[in-house]
Amino acid sequence: MFTIGDFAQYGRVSARMLRHYDAIGLLRPARTDPVTGYRFYEAAQLARLNRIIALKDLGFSLQQVGAILAEEVSVPELRGMLRLRQAELSAALTAAGARLAQVEARLRTIESEGRMSADDVVVKPTGTVLLAELSGTAASYGPEDIGPVITPLYAELCRLLETAGVTPAGPGLAYYEDAPEPGEGSGRPAEEHDGKDAIVVHAGMVITEEALAKAGGTPAATAGATTGGTSGLGFDIVTLPGLACAATVVHHGPMSRILPTAQNLAHWIDDNGYRSAGYARELYLECPPDQEKWVTEIQEPVVRA
DSSP states (O other), rough: OOOHHHHHHHHHHHHHHHHHHTTTTTSSSEEEEETTTOEETTTHHHHHHHHHHHHHHTOOOHHHHHHHHOOSHHHHHHHHHHHHHHHHHHHHHHHHHHHHHHHHHHHHHHHHHSSSOHHHHHHHHOOEEEEEEEEEEESSSSSHHHHHHHHHHHHHHHHHHHHHHHSSSEEEEEEEEEETTTSSSSSSSSGEEEESSSSEEEEEEEHHHHHHHTOOOOOOOHHHHOEEEESSSSEEEEEEOOOSEEEEEEEESSSSOHHHHHHHHHHHHHHHHHHOOOOOOOEEEOOOSSSSGEEEEEEEEEEEE
């Protein structure tokens, strides 16, 4: 017979843990002195203790361990439990690998630039939003071509919303898509193409169905949810689906200086094992008159490379 201290030493566990196992009925001592309350264990009980430890190391809870030891779990059930645990560990390993890649990317940035980047990137999903929007075409995706198009679009959209009595329910959200190829419904001959890829610019404001209905506008369900439709108030209504996985970064200052932030985001995406899956969206969180105080979140859809 072993005292609880000796048995704990042989089993590589603490005496406190053995007392807990006793309390929950997982491993009872072979004998308990009725006077002193001291616990004593037999050598044969080491096999059960080892099995408890092995099952715990696989990630099973003590309740699950107890059910397995009591043979309350069938072989198919145990196989299923192990496969579930395998999937959980695989997911944890993948997540740890992603974090390791992020740490390595930060180290490379510090080693190459001698400082920590101020652009912290977060990967997250974005939600579906209802937008009142106007759209136009820019010659390219460059800030120098986007700016002259999107600025008057937002000015006109805000005027139309105010006239209609529709109060925005959230910040502005701009998104982009490829324009039709020259000669394919654009009215522009293919030979006049200037080498740039034209972009359709969508300047939107988040609104609610209730605000739209109150103003007498056409609800999104009637207008056409994901493809959009006219509201009857001078602007279009679009239900914009969220992004399943977006690499996001916050840009401070005017949009004319967004290029360095966008380039840092592109480097982060490449360094962390992702690739871009489309044009980035711009969520205008704060847009005071002083553009130096603007706060914009860039949301770029990404997938694993």
